[in-house]
Amino acid sequence: MKIIKNHLMKEYSNMKIGGITKNYFIVENKDEIKNILDNYRNIFIIGNGTNTLIRDGELETNFVSLKKLNKIKKIEDNIIEVESGVDFSDLISYVEKEDFTGLENLAGIPGTVGGLIYMNGGAYGNEIFDYILEVEVLDENRNIRRIKKENIDFSYRNTEIQEKKWVILSASFKFEKGFKKDIVVEIQKKRDTRHPLELPNLGSSFKNPKDNFAAKLIIKSGVQGYRIGDAQISEKHPNFIVNLGNASYEDIINLISHVKKEVLSKTGVSLEEEIVIIDK
């Protein structure tokens, strides 16, 4: 295990904002995670930081990176076990090489497999849980458990893993043969044209309310393009908040509050953040 003391977290959030943590742990095995949880408080498991906003200044939060848990293993012909630190783009390369179909619509999501499972991330009609058989977690009693998908509560951008604060160690997936490269190419094109990838951002800021779209509600409320400091509701995609250069944590938080207030007063709908916020 490697421990980096007094580490600046700015580069570990895709919003390029973040203060100084006392401890940044890079673990190499499951026992090290248990050890940290037994000995430290305020632990946050960080993947690629593509959905996480981190406060400025001195942080009480200690961060644990599982990026070294990054193996993909074949269990049976069409079943694989993937460690949670695997970069999702590496999993896409793997399924392409093995000619497995299923994950194509999710291609281009910039997180880790752990981050995607935690959120039940998804895109274009699919979500990561569609192809999961079971998830291996370190539970609240420090027991390692393999839980079948049917015994895990999950829904749109939500899993019980969040509320139980389990650490995701790995997951097994089952696929059919027939990787569809054309879908990946088409989706990457859509992402390139629709998303403000040229600026720091965290993807969709708000969850889509039932039978509605956060982006539509934001446009309807007249806040697309609204700016506080260097934080702006993207002109390209209204559900993305972008950092125009030197946005502070406060700028982003104030912008989120403003959007929620305006959307509620103009449309009657309460938006809920999709991004994860570290506020201490």
Ligand SMILES: Cc1cc2nc3c(=O)[nH]c(=O)nc-3n(C[C@H](O)[C@H](O)[C@H](O)COP(=O)(O)OP(=O)(O)OC[C@H]3O[C@@H](n4cnc5c(N)ncnc54)[C@H](O)[C@@H]3O)c2cc1C
């Ligand atoms: C340009 C862009 C496009 C995006 N498009 C999409 C999209 O189409 N669909 C979508 O769903 N998301 C999208 N996102 C959001 C984000 O990429 C996903 O939510 C992704 O799954 C987050 O993964 P991460 O590793 O970066 O997680 P992080 O931001 O590092 O962490 C997110 C949460 O997951 C938890 N977590 C991470 N790993 C573990 C683990 N092993 N065990 C327990 N908890 C863990 C963290 O503690 C945190 O609470 C996009 C983001 C960007 C910047």
